[in-house]
Amino acid sequence: MPGNVPPVADEREGLLAYLDQQRQAVRIAAYGLTDEQARATPTAGTLSVGGLVKHVAQTERGWVAMMLGRPYPQVDYADGFTLREDQTLDEVLADYTAVAAETAAAVAGIADLGREVPVPKGVPWFPQDVEAWSVRWVLLHLIEETARHAGHADIVREAVDGATAMPLMAAAEGWPATPWLQPWEPRVSYAE
Template sequence: MPGNVPPVADEREGLLAFLDQQRQGVRNAAYGLTDEQARLAPSASTLSVGGLVKHLAQMERSWVAIMVREPGPPVDYADGFRLREDETLADVLADYTKAAEETAAAVAGIADMGYAVPVPKGVPWFPDDVDAWSVRWVLLHLIEETARHAGHADIVRESVDGATCWPLMAAVEGWPATPWVQPWQPATGDGTPA
């Protein structure tokens, strides 16, 4: 997806398009990484690119379950932030794509963006004084959460190998090299771009 969301026809399409743009930023941050690199947590935090992808898929599924009033999938919060040795980056990226498809299907099944989504009670990070959000609110929250973690993924990725957002996007989308941006290329054995 280019740096900007294309024109949209309505609110629903716009919210889903902006959510997908943020997802693509996360996917771009993972572009070209090996499984070992995707497991690295090179900054002061314990975040890794692979762990962020995995967390975002789990987070999105949890919010969709709340939105459609179904029990959410069981989640191990700490495990959800790390790419285990028995997992691959390709697998968690594929699962993230599947979670996005599930979100789109759930939203398509709800006619009114103002549909009430009950706020789960007894959860410390949810407000006690709010009874319901709307589907619109949930999608805005998914955009917010995904954008926050896309920024984390950018920082982690840059700490892994120096790759940054625009050169990665250029590589993913096959842009020609320009004086302004050179598409990212994997480093050779001596550390220079291939």
């Protein structure tokens, strides 16, 4: 993932490219973590990097289902933010990859990004006076939602082991060390 989205040919490509960039920011926060580290909740809240990966995958899958007129998948809210002991970071990252492919296929099958997506009723945080969003709005919302959680993942990751986004990205992509940016390396601990 380069630090910037490459030039795009049109709106559809741009929306998907920016969504993918935010997905990659979430994935970068998980780079090099063990399952135990991915479950860690080192901040004042209850968020973990693994739980955030799981949450953004479930959320994106739900919004795409809504966009396609399918029922929103029901998940337990707290469980959706938790990398359980019977789950691995690799599993939730693989699911997130599958979700990205599902989203790309769904968007490719929609000719008009202005197509209406009905707003579900009875959800307290959805506007009651709006009948429909557009597919475009859903994609913009997914970019915003994913970016918000990428920021959470950055903070949680830094609290886990001090790693930050750019050195993690440099390590994940094999960038060479420079005087101003050193790729992340796992901390070595020596047992005495």
